[in-house]
Amino acid sequence: MTEQSKWINQLLAGIQAEPTAESFRLLELCGEGCARSREHIEGILRLREQAKDCETAQYYIRFLKEHMGAAIEERPDGLVMALGKSACGCPMAPEVAGPALCDCTCGHEKAMWSAFFGKTVDVEVVESLLRGGKDCVIRVRV
Numbered sequence: 001m002t003e004q005s006k007w008i009n010q011l012l013a014g015i016q017a018e019p020t021a022e023s024f025r026l027l028e029l030c031g032e033g034c035a036r037s038r039e040h041i042e043g044i045l046r047l048r049e050q051a052k053d054c055e056t057a058q059y060y061i062r063f064l065k066e067h068m069g070a071a072i073e074e075r076p077d078g079l080v081m082a083l084g085k086s087a088c089g090c091p092m093a094p095e096v097a098g099p100a101l102c103d104c105t106c107g108h109e110k111a112m113w114s115a116f117f118g119k120t121v122d123v124e125v126v127e128s129l130l131r132g133g134k135d136c137v138i139r140v141r142v
Helices: 003-017 021-037 040-050 057-068 101-117
Strands: 071-075 078-082 122-127 137-141
Touching: 021 040, 021 101, 040 057, 040 101, 057 071, 057 078, 101 122, 101 137
Parallel strands: none
Antiparallel strands: 071 078, 078 137, 122 137
16 A cells, blocks of 8 residues: 555545545545546536437436446436446545545536536435445435
8 A cells, every 4th residue: 555545544534533514525526526537527428418319307317327337216306326336436446445435426426417417416425335335326416
């Protein structure tokens, strides 16, 4: 493990021990930066262009299921997506891990889905591998 990874793990452990709205927002910003630097925003914008003919939520869900391979359900409180992960997909894992890392995922997914829907969305991690779940499941509120 690198010195940088040790430092980040200590930071995440501290955030997990004493979570605040400010620390959550910083982790969200890290996730947004990751989405931008890894060109995921460009990819989701290409997907959005392909979905331009979707007129209803049902069409969007069908389109996303076909193109993402994720289990997606529309619920009254948003779209719930089971990402079908068997391991954490964060490029920093497994060297950097811990439940607080999932807050970074919120920022990544918020940036992605805000770009896809063309407006700010809210994202919540419903279940994650790092928090003891069997999959990574997110809720997107458009």
